Amino acid sequence: MGPPDRGGPRADAGGGPVVGAAADPLAAKVRTLAPSMTRSMLRVAEAVAADPAGCAALTVTGLAELTGTSEATVVRTARLLGYPGYRDLRLALAGLAAQRTSGRSPAVTSDIAVDDPIEAVVAKLARDEQQTLADTAAALDTVQLAAAVQALADARRTDVYGIGASGLVAQDLAQKLLRIGLVAHAHHDPHVAVTGAVQLGSGDVAVAVTHSGATADVIEPLRVAFERGATTVAITGRPDGPVAQYADHVLTTSTARETELRPAAMSSRTSQLLVVDCLFTGVTQRTYATAAPALSASYEALAHRRAPRPRPSTR
Structure with missing residues (x-):
């Protein structure tokens, strides 16, 4: 692609x-x-x-x-x-x-019933999460991923857009990039997102996180960034969705089947976070000379914010 x-x-x-x-x-x-x-x-x-x-x-x-x-x-x-x-x-x-090996076992159903014991809920959710991650890894286009990683590593500034559960993922990507010394902002307010997108241009990157691929408040700032000449990336579960029209690189995520007790936002966020971790790790590899000292500095800066360990009891 x-x-x-x-x-x-x-x-x-x-x-x-x-x-x-x-x-x-x-x-x-x-x-x-x-x-x-x-x-x-x-x-x-x-x-x-x-x-x-x-x-x-x-x-x-x-x-x-x-x-x-x-x-x-x-x-x-x-x-x-x-x-x-x-x-x-x-x-x-x-x-x-x-390539397929013989004797492969069929997928186990993971529907959660209202009267399931908590042990069964844990087991079923774990199976769903594992399947979601495996599906995302299998469907992820590594050529597109590598191109997006390089764009982020070279970016003068990165803006990330996401609403709702995807907004949490957008914040995760932005704070990870900040930890390695890159300029990154996460926007969940559509007005602020568009205002920021107007300031982007060649050498900048805009990332849209939307599982449906059709969230207007995410697509609009990506469109503006696209038209301003920024490199654009879409993290989406619908590579055929409207968001892909304005994306230079489309990173496809998977999701477990939505059920009454497990909204799609839960599993889609899992797959989105996997893509974010892949992006972050790839960028860190390419910018290691500056990323490693930046990570160390951030750890040191936050060290005094951690509560001290309790002293052993003398009783």
């Missing part, structure tokens, strides 16, 4: 398949993009994710018949998953089938 044309909004929010992911990238991508698929497209996507070997042996007509859809739906699904056409999807499925 290359940078969008700086002359206008991004035309294509999709990206190529992730190579070398630690987890199953196709299954992760299907879970991430499921909310944006039609029912017929979802049938195709779930079929190829569940049986890559079997589907790789089918023609476009055969897969359409297997899923009760049309050839056009199969091709649209392939493109949404990041492949130029069905032939490319078949090749990827064949490669994925060869």
Whole structure:
């Protein structure tokens, strides 16, 4: 996924398949993009994710018949998953089938019931968090990640936008960058965000954090920054969402299925924080000569703010 044309909004929010992911990238991508698929497209996507070997042996007509859809739906699904056409999807499925180990156990359901004991809640939440992190790692485009890391490392100033739960993630990224001596600001007030975005330009970076990819109060300052010439980054669970139109680099996050007792904001924040940690670690690596002393100085500055350890009792 290359940078969008700086002359206008991004035309294509999709990206190529992730190579070398630690987890199953196709299954992760299907879970991430499921909310944006039609029912017929979802049938195709779930079929190829569940049986890559079997589907790789089918023609476009055969897969359409297997899923009760049309050839056009199969091709649209392939493109949404990041492949130029069905032939490319078949090749990827064949490669994925060869990589998968036999005897893989199916996913464990993690629905939380109202009467679940707290032990079961802990276990189910832990499984969901692990799956969310694995899906995010699998779907994360490392080329885009590396480009975003370099932009942050070179930035004169970084502004991060987020609302609600995503606002907490925006604050986390900004304070991490501050700890290594970089100039960074987190904005959760949309008016202040736009006011700050007007001041950005070439050499600056703007980061939008929005799981839905459609939060207007986050998209607007990113659009302003984009049009002012700043490098723009979107951390989102919907790489096909409106926010991607104004993002040079799109970092896709995953989320566990939302349930009544577990809102999407919980799992989306987990995946967003993983991306933030990846960005921060990458930037620290590239700026280590200045980052290491800055980290040490911040630790020393905060040391006197910590409560002293209690003295051992003499009784």
